[in-house]
Amino acid sequence: MKLYIYEHCPFCVRARMIFGLKNVPVELQVLLSDDFQSPERMIGEKMAPILQKDDGSYLPESLDIVDYVDNNYAGNPILIGDRSANIAELIKQLQQYDYKLVCPRYIKLGLAEFATQSAIDYFVTSKKEKMGSFDQCMAQTDALVAEVLTVLNKLELLIISPEACNGQLSLDDICLFPVLRNLTCVKSLVFSSKIKAYIQSMAKRSKVDLFFSKAI
Structure with missing residues (x-):
């Protein structure tokens, strides 16, 4: 496949x-x-x-x-855990920061989808209507990070295990980890030990790279 x-x-x-x-x-x-x-x-x-x-x-x-x-594939389904309405709500809250906080950083991470200038230009232009200029968004980093930390503080109270946010793998992990993973490209965003352990555990288990080493 x-x-x-x-x-x-x-x-x-x-x-x-x-x-x-x-x-x-x-x-x-x-x-x-x-x-x-x-x-x-x-x-x-x-x-x-x-x-x-x-x-x-x-x-x-x-x-x-x-x-x-x-x-x-590969035997029985593994995403069999219960879902949490509270975690689903916090995922929605975190997703709103993909634009102003994270999008301006994507084009600086050396990612393959931005290997050409025309690919970068298309991405920047396509996002501009929703978020304004990337430079303006970068200037708001401190305020946006503070808002994200408020949401993460609520999330920390809900995560049961670094192996699965609700204690057993579920669609919540499939939806939560990608949002947290992309936030690892924000250098000034310091995750609590509990949330960082979850991010690192899920990255290892799912074989998806993190952006800590490239963070801006």
């Missing part, structure tokens, strides 16, 4: 996680940010992730990919 992704995309991380957690082999193929032709050829629109299955057919949508792999 082949998984088409953007390295920065939290939805792509969701799909990557299930392969790592179940030790199912998959080939990762990073699309350029401004590559419309490839995804449109596969599924008729520009989006990622896209899974090319063993039979050659294509499956989009991150949680559909997660469900497909969990239920059809």
Whole structure:
């Protein structure tokens, strides 16, 4: 199987996680940010992730990919834990910081989807309407980090184990870890030991890299 992704995309991380957690082999193929032709050829629109299955057919949508792999490969499903409405709400709160706090940093991390200037230019232009200039967003870092820490303080009280936020692997882990993982690119954001242990544990188990060493 082949998984088409953007390295920065939290939805792509969701799909990557299930392969790592179940030790199912998959080939990762990073699309350029401004590559419309490839995804449109596969599924008729520009989006990622896209899974090319063993039979050659294509499956989009991150949680559909997660469900497909969990239920059809490497034994019984592993995402069987209960979900938490409180964690789901905090995930929503953290997701809003993907734009102003994290997006301006993505293009500085040396990621494959931004290997060309045209790919960078497309990404910056496509985000500008929603968030303003990247320079203005970077100037708001301190205030945004303070807001994120308020949410993380609430999250810390809910995480039961570094192996699974609710004590047993569930879709909450699939949705929570990608958001936290992308926040590791913010150098001034200091995670509590409990949340950092969760991030590092999930990264190792799911075989998804973190951005601590590249943080800006």
